[in-house]
Amino acid sequence: MLEALGLGPMEEAIYTALMAQPTASAHDLARQTGIASAEIICVLADMETRGLVAAATQPDREESGPAGQPTRSAFIRYRLTPPSVALAPFLVERRNALHQAESAFSMLIEQYRSTAVHSAGGVVEVVVGVEEVAHRFHQLQHGARRELLIFLVGAPVAVPREDTDISESFALDRGVDFRVVAAKDYLDGPDVARDVRAALTAGMELRLVDSLPLKMVVSDRERAMVPLDMADTGGEPSAIVVHRSGLLTALVHLFEKEWAQARPLHTATGVRAEPTVDQQPTEGELEVLALLLAGFSDRRVASQLGLSIRTVERRTRRLMDLAKADSRLQLGWHAARAGWL
Incomplete structure (x- = not known):
């Protein structure tokens, strides 16, 4: 998720681990993430420079570094800088980069259009x-x-x-x-x-x-x-x-x-019983009507909708009853007038 803001995989792992606790040391984070302590120390130092984390407490012990020199990096406890403060600049930077990319994209399109080999002006x-x-x-x-x-x-x-x-x-x-x-x-x-x-x-x-x-x-x-x-x-x-x-x-x-x-062309949006007294066609009947008005035969309507011919004929008859039509031509005229389609 944080890679979209420019953080690397290890930075995201450390940042996520710190979200769950007030403070943690490099040793703590190494146990939680499975990343080596030496790598975490380096990443934490970079994250501190970038304002993503801050040192919360000083270590209560020292460890020996190269040539016997004491180093306390592994035991410094870190806390997160609030995301609203730390990550806002990253978001602004990404937005600016996207704006520049869109500008470059538009320029490339215009350049391509003006120089394409297979173009006509x-x-x-x-x-x-x-x-x-x-x-x-x-x-x-x-x-x-x-x-x-x-x-x-x-x-x-x-x-x-x-x-x-x-x-x-x-x-x-x-x-x-x-x-x-x-x-x-x-x-x-x-x-x-x-x-x-x-x-x-x-x-x-x-x-x-x-x-x-x-x-x-x-x-x-x-x-x-x-x-x-x-x-x-x-x-x-x-x-x-x-x-x-x-x-x-x-x-x-x-x-x-x-x-x-x-x-x-309409489609049924769910199972709906066909009423016998309602004065409006059902979704299933509108499906049949749309195909009939498009010039489909009853058999072809049945094939397209996965219905039996008898069902198509029954729905057509009810439509004609609703429209008080004696022919399918009259049915089409009434459907247009009534706003069924």
Whole structure:
């Protein structure tokens, strides 16, 4: 824990040991930490110089050092300097170092954009190869601080879906606003429905459309990545990374347009009995409704949700009863009007 403030492993061990007692000598600390007394004496001297510890009492005995000279270092008792006093300068130093690192990071990005070989005026980078594409994809997702906008189409090529799931979890855990528009065929992959449910439960927003023009990830509206046709790069996966520009603005506008027209996908958040008199659909019924409105057949809805066809039909019938609809077209109209989706 204290290594984050610049303390070494032995310093942290000694500091932690001193936290549990008012004072201790090098001999005491050696017994508690398993570190040799000679090493602890040296570390304590350095910690005293840095203001982390202070001598509490003088020794009541002496021991012989080199050439018979008396030394009392091993028997001096030390106490901790209060952490609020001792560690505050370390925290300030680390903050300053982080600020300098962020400044250097920004400068390097601008320098790279202006000198990259595969660039077009610093606006577009071409990334070729499985490892490079996967690396840039994870950079975009892990680097997002506010928002991620995603288009999902078909099966993954350069980034395995399990790696994508890990990046999604990392972003959601940090509170990043995560919005996804998926083409219907994306849900055809094995175990996709299960992973989608987990992501929705964690806070991701997902909407479905019949088709999308491309795959895409947009990070904080500052960078985007779009795959290229593998035929253009000898069969290797490739992509372009787009930086802030009119092109990036157009990609964000495309996402927002598809998002506004897409159908929300809901997921059940827990076991809930289906009421017979309530005038609002259950979460499970909304799951069925979202897929039906996305154009899925009853059989495909059942497969995606792990239900029987009879259950899908029963939930659909109750939805139609609630909406007083004679057809699924009327059901869709009522669902939009009632704000069910």
